[in-house]
Amino acid sequence: MAAEAQHIAVIGAGWAGCTAAVELTQAGHQVTLFEASRQLGGRARRVDINEIALDNGQHILLGAYSQTLQMMRKVGIDPASAMLRLPLQMCYPADSGGMTFTAPRLPAPLHLLFALWRARGLERQDKLALARFSSAARWMGWQLHDDCSVSTLLERFDQTDRLIRLMWRPLCIAALNTRPEHASAQVFLAVLRDSLGARRRASDMLLPRLDLSSLFPQRAAAFIEERGGNVESGCSIRQLRRNGEQWQLQGNDANLDFDAVVIATPPETAATLLDGSADASLLATLRSFEYEPITTCYLQYASDTRLPRPFFALLDDPENAGKNVGNTAAWGQFVFDRGQLDPTQAGLLAVVISASSAAIQAGHEELAKAVAAQLAATFKQPQLAAPSWTKVISEKRATFACTPGLVRPANDSGLDKLMLAGDYTASDYPATLESAVRSGKLAARELLAQLR
Known part of the structure; x- marks a missing residue:
């Protein structure tokens, strides 16, 4: 027998929250998806720079991301056309x-x-x-x-x-x-x-041709709304508390009651929402994570600028950078030719710097100069040292620091009809889009089991 439709809140419209909301909507429940920012996608979203749709971080997906690819298809995205599929490779210039x-x-x-x-x-x-x-x-x-x-x-x-x-x-x-x-x-x-x-x-390595918000979150929002759900962007939820058999969300302008909740925010935000409701050990775990930034440097060149491949690995050796690029630190680890993914972005290169705490210390302007010098020296093309414009986007808490023996919380919060979702929850995977999607699906599955 099908469960009676429940009103369910999903807080956070990153990839985990969007996945949980889609799964719960498909199961026949009335879902409201809340997102504090105006743009959906969380830490993997679109940003608009110089009237160009970019991402807050250049991503590579893997063919092994089976759950992510399945969710894309469910909301109407064809991975074959939305992403460039390349064989496994590690190629340097x-x-x-x-x-x-x-x-x-x-x-x-x-x-x-x-x-x-x-x-x-x-x-x-x-x-x-x-x-x-x-x-x-x-x-x-x-x-x-x-x-x-x-x-x-x-x-x-x-x-x-x-x-x-x-x-x-x-x-x-x-x-x-x-x-x-x-x-x-x-x-x-x-x-x-x-x-x-x-x-x-x-x-296989999958390079998105679409911006990250269009690759899944926006279509997920449409999926939810087409089936009677609601998506509330620019709506911040400050606190949760029990209100009889329901959960009350304290938001921007009103208090709203729901039968069940999925918290799909970063862990420290989840701890704030649950303060006063969850036990001390869960709150301590949520607050114990350390974080690493990921920085992407976009550099615009003449439209006829094109790399021999869609992406290359770069020698990331700051200690010996002088041997590579004169006196400038060589920070970039991968460079992507955006024009080979989206023809409207011809001449735009994206250089990714993971675990970038040291790289961003000197400031964005100095980092962009260093990256441009690194590209010019690496490809032996002096003109790459002088892009027409640059933009550095640093996601300061891009992922948790994935250290040995790290304790990660379960999706089940231990509270009635309240689940956690996010790439930080218990899993053998690091903080990736796939782990976020897997967590969202598991949170939805466990909540559905409780509702039955």
Whole structure:
């Protein structure tokens, strides 16, 4: 027997909140989605700069993001047209001192073996170390008895300095937004398990052609409204409290009662909302997270500026930056040619700097100059040192610091008909779009079970 339709509030219209709202709406409930800002998407959203729709951070999705791709299809987004699908690759610009590693369209694990065999820029001992690590991780089932740092894990498996610098370090920083010496090896292995250790398409890299708000959140909002729900942007919820059998939301102008609630905000905001309702241990866990920023530097050049590939890895070596770009720190880790994703953005490059606390200390203007100098030196094109305009966007709390043994709360808050959703909830994944979507689906599923 179907459950009677309930009035459910979802607080926070990031990817987790939008997912939970869609799932609850599809189950036949009356959902109101609240978002404090005007733009949907949370920490993966569109921003408008110089009349151009950009993102607050350039993203790469993986073919392994099965739940994210499923949710896109559910709300009417075709991933095949919305994103550029590329084979797994770690390619540095020619003559930059990096490597070229590209997986062909072959069944797993042949695609990795062939990519390793023909990789350029790696010595024989590097390739043997990579093969040894991959084989051992598979034999271990991608599991550790005791978590440790990624650096410790790589040391245990005798990974070469060059392989760490060119592959493992940038992959760790990109996936976990935490530097290897502080990052959880178990979470890193989980990412490798679902990409390198799975079928070939799981390791594909997906580059959004649409801005991040259009890629899912806006279509999710339309899905909800078309089925009788409500989306309230620019509406901040300050506090929650029990009101008999219901939950009362204290908002901008009024107090509203709902049968059930999903809190899909950052953890510190969730703690504020639950102060006075949740037990002390949950509040302490929500307030215990440390955070890492992600910074994206956009640089506009002449419209005929085009990179040989849609994206490249860059040598991120601030300590030895003088060897790479004169006297300027080389901070960028990946550069994307936005014109190859959206023809209206021809000549626009996006440089991503994960775990960017040190990079942003000198200010946005100095960082943009450093990144432009890095591009000019790396690609050996002096004109790249002088873009027509730049814009640095730094999401200061982009992700939690994904450290070994980190305690993450369950979706079930322990309070009746109140769930938590977000990429920080209990999972073996780091803070990614996929973990946010998975959390939103799980929160909705557990709430539906309570409502039945």
